Amino acid sequence: MHYDTNLRNHGLKFDPFKALAVPRPIGWIATVDRDGVPNLAPYSFFNAVSDRPPMVMFSSGGHKDSLRNIEATGEFTCSLATYDLREQMNMSSAPVAHGVDEFGLSGLTAAASVHVRPPRVAESPAAFECRHWKTLEMPAPADGKAEPFIVVFGLVVGIYINDDFIHDGLVDTPAMRPLARLGYMDYSVLTPETVFSLNRPMASEDGRSATLVPGPWDGVYR
Numbered sequence: 598m599h600y601d602t603n604l605r606n607h608g609l610k611f612d613p614f615k616a617l618a619v620p621r622p623i624g625w626i627a628t629v630d631r632d633g634v635p636n637l638a639p640y641s642f643f644n645a646v647s648d649r650p651p652m653v654m655f656s657s658g659g660h661k662d663s664l665r666n667i668e669a670t671g672e673f674t675c676s677l678a679t680y681d682l683r684e685q686m687n688m689s690s691a692p693v694a695h696g697v698d699e700f701g702l703s704g705l706t707a708a709a710s711v712h713v714r715p716p717r718v719a720e721s722p723a724a725f726e727c728r729h730w731k732t733l734e735m736p737a738p739a740d741g742k743a744e745p746f747i748v749v750f751g752l753v754v755g756i757y758i759n760d761d762f763i764h765d766g767l768v769d770t771p772a773m774r775p776l777a778r779l780g781y782m783d784y785s786v787l788t789p790e791t792v793f794s795l796n797r798p799m800a801s802e803d804g805r806s807a808t809l810v811p812g813p814w815d816g817v818y819r
């Protein structure tokens with residue numbers, strides 16, 4: 598099949614777009630409002646967009662509390678949402694009133710950050726501390742009814758890693774069992790069994806062919 602996203606003539610039960618843009622990491626965004634009240638919510642329109650300097654983005658469907666707080670205070674954290682924390686992550690997405698602290702609502706502990714005022718999720722094995730860089734409004738939706746998405750970019754100024762997940766000088770990401778968002782209400786989880794590595798190909802001197810060291814990663818960045 599093929600469909601036109603403007604006409605939305607897919608004939609399926611639900612719009613399939615998000616079921617195809619997979620797997621998406623979940624940015625578990627914590628902010629504080631002007632009075633210092635914490636807010637926490639998951640965002641799967643989330644990713645890293647640069648590593649020099651480290652930068653992340655998330656996209657808010659209209660002006661939600663996370664976006665409003667970042668506009669007011671200029672800071673946020675992103676904690677890693679893991680399989681062990683899936684119920685709490687889900688509960689923190691409840692559309693409760695502004696000023697309700699989703700850390701408490703979800704039974705989570707707020708741990709102080711080093712560089713920014715918003716806390717991180719203490720139970721999560723890793724978190725980015727971010728300063729707001731830019732906000733970019735996406736095009737208006739075709740139906741003209743809903744608010745557009747608004748993308749927030751942040752500069753990562755500090756990173757927390759639970760030392761238990763550092764082995765032989767490397768972060769053991771699969772041991773953290775990070776969640777991935779799929780389409781519909783589906784999720785997946787990264788586990789040691791599903792991880793593999795590859796060596797990067799190297800171009801020949803004349804740039805017309807490429808070779809690679811076969812097998813798993815030999816530990817050299819190319």
Ligand SMILES: Cc1cc2nc3c(=O)[nH]c(=O)nc-3n(C[C@H](O)[C@H](O)[C@H](O)COP(=O)(O)O)c2cc1C
Binds near residue numbers: 643690
């Ligand atoms: C796994 C997951 C991913 C989500 N991703 C997004 C997203 O990318 N953008 C968005 O606007 N809402 C997303 N939501 C919904 C928000 O979490 C929800 O609207 C929340 O109430 C927003 O909270 P806030 O107003 O405190 O920022 C997601 C919900 C879940 C459970």
